[in-house]
Amino acid sequence: MADATAVAAAASSRDPATGLAAVSSLRTLLESLEELQVRNARDQGWSWQQIADGLSVSRQAVHKKYRRHIL
């Protein structure tokens, strides 16, 4: 962390704009990480079922979300 004090101050903020922006950014980051990991798993020959188990979601859900962009 560049500036621990500033971060601590922001984290304890009750300003909804700060809090909601954090959630929105987390969601974007989560989506990016999920995509990277799903792609990596497919590249390594994992089945959609194995990936779904790893993500704790149904096979249908993960297949529907990624089949068009990841083989």
Add this chain to the structure above:
Amino acid sequence: MFERFTEPARRVVVLAQEDARERGDRTIGSEHLLLGLCRASDTRGAALLAARGVTVTTVEEDLRRSAPPEGPPLPDRDALASVGIDLDEVRDRIEEAFGPGALESTRAAGRDRRRLWGHIPFERGAKKVLELALREAIRRGDRSIGSEHILLGLLHEETGRSSGLLHARGLTLRGIRAALDVWPSAM
């Protein structure tokens, strides 16, 4: 629709987009169109505003004073830092495993980047301004949509923040329509 806009009116729209981008706003609202109109200084709409004491400075002041609909969007890095996540640290580790630019190459990151840096969509209120500008032009029997018609559009209440700001400064739809009656032809 833009093919019916005069050159000054197009400039207002371009300036509104630039303004929204510079402020880091994710959408273009009627307030950005109002600022764009003020900035397009040699246009008729801007002249009508200036004659009534409305300038970039007063609009920016009014916007600051009236509570914004949402806080200024924080860049990803700051937003994540606010919950204790260091985006640079995350990126470094991802790149160690997946190579340079891996995080940015994902579709999710692309979506967000486009929203922040690319095309900025018009809010419903701002679209309404442009529709009403067209209607005002037709109503006046003008063939093209000029900066003065955009001003009339901004004064309609259903367009969002601009009408409130203008009404508070004493401008009314009726007043501007009357001023235009003695000032013919679009410019």
